[in-house]
Amino acid sequence: MQFKLSLLTGSLLAALALIGCDSDSSSDSNANIKPPVTPSETVTIKAIDGYLVNAEVKVDADGDASNGCELPLGTTTAGGEFNLPIKYQNNQVCIAAIEDKTIDEDRGIVATTFDLTAPAGSTVVTPMTNLVVEVMTANNELTAETAQAEVIKTLTDNGLEITTEQAFGDFIKDTSIEAKKISIIAESLTDNNDKTLEQQLEITSQITVQIKDKDDSTLEDFAPEITITDNGEAVVTENYRPTITKSLTIADVELNAAITDIDLNTYFEDKDVLTYTIKVKNAENKTIALTDLGLTETNNILSGTARIAGIFTLYITANDGKVNSHALTSSLTVTTPNTAPTVNNEVEATLQQQLKDLTLTQGENITNANIAITDLFNDVDGDELTITATTTDNGIVAKINTNNELVLTGTPTKQGELTLTLTATDGINDQAATATFVTTVLEAITPPPPEVTHPLVGKTWYVIEEGTNGDQFSQTWCNSVRFDNGSIYFNDRTVANRNKCSDAATIGGSYEIVEGTIKVQSGSDALAYNVVSDMNVSLPNTQVVTLTEGEYTERYTYFEKQSDAEKRLNIASNGGPEVRDIPAILPAMTEDDYQLGMYSVQMSNDGQMNNVALWLDSDTGFSCDNANEFYRHFVLTSATFNDSNGISGMCNNVTEDEITNAVINFAVPSDFKLDENYSLIGYVNSGDKALLENIKLNLIWKGEGNQE
Numbered sequence: 001m002q003f004k005l006s007l008l009t010g011s012l013l014a015a016l017a018l019i020g021c022d023s024d025s026s027s028d029s030n031a032n033i034k035p036p037v038t039p040s041e042t043v044t045i046k047a048i049d050g051y052l053v054n055a056e057v058k059v060d061a062d063g064d065a066s067n068g069c070e071l072p073l074g075t076t077t078a079g080g081e082f083n084l085p086i087k088y089q090n091n092q093v094c095i096a097a098i099e100d101k102t103i104d105e106d107r108g109i110v111a112t113t114f115d116l117t118a119p120a121g122s123t124v125v126t127p128m129t130n131l132v133v134e135v136m137t138a139n140n141e142l143t144a145e146t147a148q149a150e151v152i153k154t155l156t157d158n159g160l161e162i163t164t165e166q167a168f169g170d171f172i173k174d175t176s177i178e179a180k181k182i183s184i185i186a187e188s189l190t191d192n193n194d195k196t197l198e199q200q201l202e203i204t205s206q207i208t209v210q211i212k213d214k215d216d217s218t219l220e221d222f223a224p225e226i227t228i229t230d231n232g233e234a235v236v237t238e239n240y241r242p243t244i245t246k247s248l249t250i251a252d253v254e255l256n257a258a259i260t261d262i263d264l265n266t267y268f269e270d271k272d273v274l275t276y277t278i279k280v281k282n283a284e285n286k287t288i289a290l291t292d293l294g295l296t297e298t299n300n301i302l303s304g305t306a307r308i309a310g311i312f313t314l315y316i317t318a319n320d321g322k323v324n325s326h327a328l329t330s331s332l333t334v335t336t337p338n339t340a341p342t343v344n345n346e347v348e349a350t351l352q353q354q355l356k357d358l359t360l361t362q363g364e365n366i367t368n369a370n371i372a373i374t375d376l377f378n379d380v381d382g383d384e385l386t387i388t389a390t391t392t393d394n395g396i397v398a399k400i401n402t403n404n405e406l407v408l409t410g411t412p413t414k415q416g417e418l419t420l421t422l423t424a425t426d427g428i429n430d431q432a433a434t435a436t437f438v439t440t441v442l443e444a445i446t447p448p449p450p451e452v453t454h455p456l457v458g459k460t461w462y463v464i465e466e467g468t469n470g471d472q473f474s475q476t477w478c479n480s481v482r483f484d485n486g487s488i489y490f491n492d493r494t495v496a497n498r499n500k501c502s503d504a505a506t507i508g509g510s511y512e513i514v515e516g517t518i519k520v521q522s523g524s525d526a527l528a529y530n531v532v533s534d535m536n537v538s539l540p541n542t543q544v545v546t547l548t549e550g551e552y553t554e555r556y557t558y559f560e561k562q563s564d565a566e567k568r569l570n571i572a573s574n575g576g577p578e579v580r581d582i583p584a585i586l587p588a589m590t591e592d593d594y595q596l597g598m599y600s601v602q603m604s605n606d607g608q609m610n611n612v613a614l615w616l617d618s619d620t621g622f623s624c625d626n627a628n629e630f631y632r633h634f635v636l637t638s639a640t641f642n643d644s645n646g647i648s649g650m651c652n653n654v655t656e657d658e659i660t661n662a663v664i665n666f667a668v669p670s671d672f673k674l675d676e677n678y679s680l681i682g683y684v685n686s687g688d689k690a691l692l693e694n695i696k697l698n699l700i701w702k703g704e705g706n707q708e
Contacts, residue, residue: 042083046170047095047116048126049190050106050326051080054285059084060092060120069094069117080105092120092133100279100287106172107187108315108327109279109287114193118168119144127189128168128182131204134197151204158205159212180219181211188236191323192226199234206236225322242270242318242325255309255336255428259295262302264316267328272320276300281313282430288312293332309336310430340429341379348376348435351406355420355439358408362415362444366396369408373400373422377433383426392419393441415443454513455531455543457483461558462501462565464696466681473637473646475679476696478565480504481558483511483529488520498677498698499569501562525549537594539583546690553690557585569698573603573672573705580706586622587630587692595620599697601680603672604705610668612636612699614649614680617661624651627662630692633683636666640673672701 047055055076058069069092076082076095084093095116096102102110118129119136121144128151135147142150148164155162162178171179171186185207189200207224214222223241228234248267253259264276278297280288290296294307302316312332318325354371377385389398389406395413398420400406406422418441424433460482466474478501480491488511489504491497509522518529532544532555541560546553559565571580577600586597597618604611614634616622634649641647649664664682672678682695 041086043086043089043123045082045084045093045123045125047076047080047082047097048124048170048172049097049116049187050104051078051172052076052095052097052110053078053080053103053105054098055080055102056096056098057082057084058094058096059088060094061088063091078105090121093118093122093125095125103281103315104327106326107324108317108329109281111277114190116190119147122168124168124170126168126171127186127193128171130193131189131197131200132168134200138197154201154204155208158208160208177216177219180216181208181214184211184219184222184224188224188226195228195234196232199228199232202234203236206234210236210238221325223323239320239322240270241323242268242272242274242320244325244328245269248316248328248330250314250330250332252333252335253306255306255334255338258305259303259332264297264300264302264318267316268318268325270318270320270325272322274300274318274320277317277319277324278302279315281315283311284432288430293334306332306334308430309334309338309340309428312430334430336428338383338426338428339380340431341377341383341385341424341426341433343433343435344375344378347373348437351376351435352437355437358439359442360408360412360418360439361442362412364444365411366408370401371406372404373406374404376422376435377424379424379426381426383428385424385426387422387424390421390423412441415441417441454483454516454518456518456529456545456558457513459560460489460504461543461560462562463556463558464565464568465556466679466694466696473639473641474635474681475637475677476569476681476698478502478569483518486510486512488522499566499700501565535585535594536588537585537596539585539596544585544693555690555693557693568696571601571697571699572702573699574702575706577708582697584695585693586616586618587626589620589622589626597622599695601697601699602705602707603678603699603701604707605672610670610672612666612668612678612680614664614666614682614695614697615654615661616664619659621659622662623660624653624662627651627664630684630688631682631695632685634664634666634695635681635683636668636678637681638673638676638678640670640676646679674701674703676701 060069061071097110099113116130118125132147171182221241225237225239295304316328387400395411397410420437422435463479465479477497482489482504490508491502511520520527528548543558582599584599588595600615602613635646637646649666678699680697684692
């Protein structure tokens with residue numbers, strides 16, 4: 001008979017495996033465990049496969065399912081109980097049963113780490129509640145109640161009459177036969193927690209079919225054998241676990257005395273040949289090797305000579321080749337007149353203060369952290385002690401050197417409380433002397449992020465621009481730009497900007513600096529400003545900037561001094577060379593990319609023809625051929641011209657001292673108008689706009705020219 005899961009698709013189920021709870025089985029997994037809370041502030045929860053003792057408890061405190069149960073709270077006690085702070089009673093709880101640390105009160109020491117969880121608000125965490133969470137994960141439209149209903153349906157459709165309380169409650173405390181059947185299913189799910197959700201539901205379905213009609217006598221020690229075929233199908237075969245036939249009492253022995261041989265086959269019964277596993281816990285609930293105790297199991301006989309004094313608990317399980325029995329538990333006490341080491345409390349207090357005085361900072365390497373621990377431990381028998389040191393921070397290494405000093409090295413990985421534990425053993429007694437110290441790791445001193453500097457940020461720049469400005473002809477004017485605290489500011493352009501620059505006082509958008517590029521968002525426009533820093537020549541107090549919008553990039557000179565920009569907009573016809581000669585960067589016609597040059601402007605009126613001449617001067621020459629290579633058009637515009645396209649210039653070569661420079665002449669058919677603005681623009685070829693700036697000058701007729 002097949003299970004039914006109406007709301008899950010097979011392809012999704014096959015892709016999902018049993019999800020863990022963000023467990024950490026490392027030795028320092030209790031590092032962040034908080035002190036127990038008083039019962040009045042808590043609600044008791046239980047972790048069950050059998051009752052799980054010393055299992056780690058975590059909660060999803062931040063409600064973020066992506067990082068699982070991220071907050072460790074502590075470990076379970078007898079009966080699998082844990083007092084959960086009441087503020088977390090509606091959060092998801094996760095249980096981590098840790099290999100060789102957690103004890104299953106039915107099955108003994110956990111052999112393989114596994115995780116369990118339950119829907120938020122649950123007070124019992126079992127393999128059955130874990131299955132509910134798996135169903136919810138596979139279909140996020142399901143609530144806890146509807147997911148529980150899906151699991152119940154898998155059981156009832158296969159003949160098991162069960163209630164929600166029995167399926168998802170404490171099936172160990174519940175003595176009903178239905179609860180015993182759930183316990184069998186639950187243990188099988190734990191043993192197969194690495195299987196896909198589809199496989200686990202199939203296992204649940206097949207076990208249900210096998211146990212639905214069994215009574216108390218036939219359920220006792222029922223433990224089906226489960227295999228997965230090569231094509232991923234789950235196969236469940238009826239099987240019974242080895243039965244414990246009687247209790248085991250081991251007589252106390254003295255140190256270095258042999259125990260009475262124990263034939264394990266007399267304590268278990270099964271039709272199959274049995275093999276045995278024996279695990280040992282000491283009085284401090286630490287797992288130790290059977291051989292460290294001085295015992296061995298050979299040919300089903302437990303024997304040996306006790307090598308360590310103390311009180312030990314043995315967990316013995318039998319395996320029939322298919323499943324393990326429940327654990328047969330017995331205690332062994334090894335006595336000795338030798339006394340275990342102890343802690344010198346006065347020295348302990350002194351060391352505690354010394355450790356508190358250490359300055360430990362998260363992320364900073366520890367230096368000069370050597371603390372003498374002489375006389376911290378006493379041993380009245382004079383035994384040589386072995387001292388070990390551990391910390392709750394994986395980044396810190398604690399060792400005892402040959403000078404009997406505690407040496408701390410490494411780098412703290414987390415701020416807050418740090419616990420250091422020093423343990424002394426005498427090699428005779430299992431009981432160790434333990435001194436625990438608590439100090440504080442300071443929070444990392446995070447330096448402020450490096451200030452993102454950029455040569456354009458924090459000052460106003462003046463830029464000569466050209467365009468129509470709403471009129472029918474192109475003209476030049478001054479734009480002002482400032483980048484400051486994430487905002488870009490512009491001037492409000494007026495007619496006065498034909499000759500004068502103004503403050504950049506109006507926010508035009510926001511910016512961020514990304515790898516040296518100022519990225520501006522101005523309304524729907526995205527702009528990128530880059531400083532050209534690899535030029536072989538430069539003008540004083542300027543930055544050469546490329547402005548990119550979409551696929552269009554154009555080059556500009558940004559003037560730091562307002563007067564330098566305004567000089568280009570106020571070239572008076574009667575001014576001397578200091579007025580009419582404008583420093584410029586021209587393309588170099590040699591191996592260099594650019595050369596320093598001059599725009600030199602003359603306006604003349606000989607009574608018959610008005611003329612404007614633009615000299616492109618350089619010390620190495622810049623001919624008309626050179627000009628034609630980089631500039632596509634030269635134009636002179638004015639409001640007095642009838643032609644809105646302006647007057648085009650003609651290029652002539654002029655040679656002086658064997659150096660040829662280009663002169664662009666504009667023949668003006670009408671008289672110049674007094675104090676009129678005349679814009680002179682040289683347009684760079686489209687393919688060179690990112691490499692060379694347009695020529696942008698403004699001339700003013702003052703009634704006469706100057707030919708110097």
